[in-house]
Amino acid sequence: MRAVVPFDADRPKTRLADVLDERERSTLARAMLADVLAAVRAAGGEPTVLSTAPVDVDAPVRVDDRALTPAVNDALADAGPDRPVAVVMADLGLATGDALADLFDADGEVVIAPGRGGGTNALAVGHPEFRVDYHGLSYRDHRRIAEAAGASVSVVDSQRLSTDIDEPADLVELLLHADGRATAWLRDAGFELAVEDGRADVVRSR
Amino acid sequence: MRAVVPFDADRPKTRLADVLDERERSTLARAMLADVLAAVRAAGGEPTVLSTAPVDVDAPVRVDDRALTPAVNDALADAGPDRPVAVVMADLGLATGDALADLFDADGEVVIAPGRGGGTNALAVGHPEFRVDYHGLSYRDHRRIAEAAGASVSVVDSQRLSTDIDEPADLVELLLHADGRATAWLRDAGFELAVEDGRADVVRSR
Numbered sequence: 001m002r003a004v005v006p007f008d009a010d011r012p013k014t015r016l017a018d019v020l021d022e023r024e025r026s027t028l029a030r031a032m033l034a035d036v037l038a039a040v041r042a043a044g045g046e047p048t049v050l051s052t053a054p055v056d057v058d059a060p061v062r063v064d065d066r067a068l069t070p071a072v073n074d075a076l077a078d079a080g081p082d083r084p085v086a087v088v089m090a091d092l093g094l095a096t097g098d099a100l101a102d103l104f105d106a107d108g109e110v111v112i113a114p115g116r117g118g119g120t121n122a123l124a125v126g127h128p129e130f131r132v133d134y135h136g137l138s139y140r141d142h143r144r145i146a147e148a149a150g151a152s153v154s155v156v157d158s159q160r161l162s163t164d165i166d167e168p169a170d171l172v173e174l175l176l177h178a179d180g181r182a183t184a185w186l187r188d189a190g191f192e193l194a195v196e197d198g199r200a201d202v203v204r205s206r
Numbered sequence: 207m208r209a210v211v212p213f214d215a216d217r218p219k220t221r222l223a224d225v226l227d228e229r230e231r232s233t234l235a236r237a238m239l240a241d242v243l244a245a246v247r248a249a250g251g252e253p254t255v256l257s258t259a260p261v262d263v264d265a266p267v268r269v270d271d272r273a274l275t276p277a278v279n280d281a282l283a284d285a286g287p288d289r290p291v292a293v294v295m296a297d298l299g300l301a302t303g304d305a306l307a308d309l310f311d312a313d314g315e316v317v318i319a320p321g322r323g324g325g326t327n328a329l330a331v332g333h334p335e336f337r338v339d340y341h342g343l344s345y346r347d348h349r350r351i352a353e354a355a356g357a358s359v360s361v362v363d364s365q366r367l368s369t370d371i372d373e374p375a376d377l378v379e380l381l382l383h384a385d386g387r388a389t390a391w392l393r394d395a396g397f398e399l400a401v402e403d404g405r406a407d408v409v410r411s412r
Contacts, residue, residue, distance in 0.1 A: 099363060114365065116322070117375065118382055118399070118406035136401040139382060157305060159320065162365035169323065176324055176345060193324070195342040200324035 001104045001124065003045040003086040004075045006068055007033055009053040013091070019168045019204065024189065028182055032165060033057060033090040035180035040088060042097025043104055049090075050075055072132045076125055081109070084126035092121055093174045093182050094160040103161065108154030110146040113161035114139040122161050127151035171202045207310045207330065209251040209292040210281040212274055213239055215259040219297070225374045225410070230395065234388055238371060239263060239296045241386035246294060248303025249310055255296075256281055278338045282331055287315070290332035298327055299380045299388050300366040309367065314360030316352040319367035320345040328367050333357035377408045 012029035013020070020028060033049065037059050040047040049061045050071055064071040072087055079085040086104060088095070100122070103113055109127035112120060118137040129149035133141050146153045163173050165182070174183050175193050190206035218235035219226070226234060239255065243265050246253040255267045256277055270277040278293055285291040292310060294301070306328070309319055315333035318326060324343040335355035339347050352359045369379050371388070380389050381399050396412035 114383070116365075116369075116379070118378055136404065137382075137399060137406050140399070157366050158363050159322075159365050159368040160363050162368070163322075172324055173322070176343075177320070193343060193346070198342065200343050 001045050001084050001086050003040045003047045003088050003100075004050050004072065005033065005036055005040065005047050005059075005088050005090050006072060007049050007051045007055060007090040009051045009055045013166070015167050016171075019171070019202075028165075028185060029091070030055070030057070031181040031185045032093045035178070035182050036088060036090050036092055036095050038180065039092075039095040039097050039100050040086075043100035045086060045088075045100065045104060047088075048075075068134050069132055072134070076131065079125045079130070080128045081126050084124055087123045087125070087132070089115075089121050089164060091164045091166065092161060093165040093170075093180075094163045094177050095122075096160055099156075099158045099160040102158060103156050106154045106156055107152075109151040110142070110153050111156060112139065112142055112153065113156040113158055115164050116162050119164070121164055122156075168202065172200045175202065176200075207251050207290050207292050209246045209253045209294050209306075210256050210278065211239065211242055211246065211253050211265075211294050211296050212278060213255050213257045213261060213296040215257045215261045219372070221372050222374060222377075225377070225408075234371075234391060235297070236261070236263070237387040237391045238299045241384070241388050242294060242296050242298055242301050244386065245298075245301040245303050245306050246292075249306035251292060251294075251306065251310060253294075254281075274340045275338055278340070282337065285331045285336070286334045287332050290330055293329045293331070293338070295321075295327050295370060297370045297372065298367060299371040299376075299386075300369045300383050301328075302366055305362075305364045305366040308364060309362050312360045312362055313358075315357040316348070316359050317362060318345065318348055318359065319362040319364055321370050322368050325370070327370055328362075374408065378406045381408065382406075 013025040037047045047059045052065050110130050111124040113122035115121035118139050120138040190204045191202050194201050194203040219231040243253045253265045258271050317330040319328035321327035324345050326344040396410045397408050400407050400409040
């Protein structure tokens with residue numbers, strides 16, 4: 001399956017600013033992007049990075065500096081039953097080939113992997129009239145848009161695909177459940193797991 | 207499969223105190239317990255509630271006022287390859303029969319459904335020497351305990367099982383992804399989805 005991987009090359013991961021400086025955030029974001037591309041390929045997908053600016057990465061890059069929604073909708077323009085297109089966010093640091101294969105192989109003209117908090121972390125679109133709208137509660141909106149287009153919908157139940165790495169607490173998940181470039185970089189940067197007041201957290205030793 | 211459902215009847219859901227008073231928290235916790243019991247049964251499980259105090263619920267109740275870890279370990283005392291025992295937390299408000307069937311049917315002498323933040327939301331134990339330790343990063347600890355016991359481990363990748371309803375933000379997930387007693391109660395109590403600053407939240411209209 002063709003898979004579009006949107007990437008914000010300009011202001012990546014601003015919600016990690018409390019624990020990582022700008023250069024580190026950029027490095028971690030690119031490491032996660034590489035991990036996601038590897039997972040897409042492991043699931044049999046053919047990834048294209050849809051980036052807001054040129055980025056040096058081992059995959060075709062299409063630069064589109066518009067907002068996420070119109071840029072993705074352009075990429076979905078020729079999606080159809082015989083030409084499905086997946087959209088996989090670049091910050092799914094726990095994504096694996098198995099998890100994405102479940103998305104790619106699920107029945108349904110629109111397959112949704114919801115994110116925690118009402119977002120849409122990954123999609124597989126095989127209906128020509130479906131369009132995305134990432135503003136707000138996009139999981140609910142995407143169900144409604146699919147219904148209005150007459151497209152059948154299925155939902156993938158995956159912790160890995162529901163977890164985007166946005167906030168410092170999410171780094172716990174990367175250290176616990178992933179072993180790709182992003183996790184290796186975090187460890188090299190001195191991050192490790194800790195328990196504070198009975199809750200998991202990360203601490204940085206250097 | 208036999209399934210133990212630990213329930214804190216005394217101080218349920220204290221981290222929801224900002225949005226629900228004590229009586230409401232108790233009502234929501236009991237509604238979620240009933241939903242979890244229904245999901246366990248839909249997956250072919252035979253639930254027993256392991257409660258800190260007597261509770262009026264449609265399942266056998268075993269009262270054990272000790273801490274979670276020793277109470278669960280007692281319940282696991284006769285677990286083995288021919289007599290597996292599952293442990294399913296009572297606040298898994300998104301649990302479904304399908305998600306729990308994946309847990310019950312997975313290969314592995316110890317099957318773990320991790321929670322967000324390093325917890326252990328559900329287990330299926332078919333090894334006589336495995337014991338739980340819910341303090342701290344229990345997902346990591348349970349892997350280590352299983353390894354030390356020589357038990358094979360598998361991990362279930364499920365957003366539904368990874369989501370425990372602990373904090374106000376988790377109520378978004380109940381409203382979006384569940385339709386059981388707990389969700390019905392939340393709607394009756396006036397909770398609905400909202401988007402604030404681009405992020406999903408709940409608001410209460412009455």
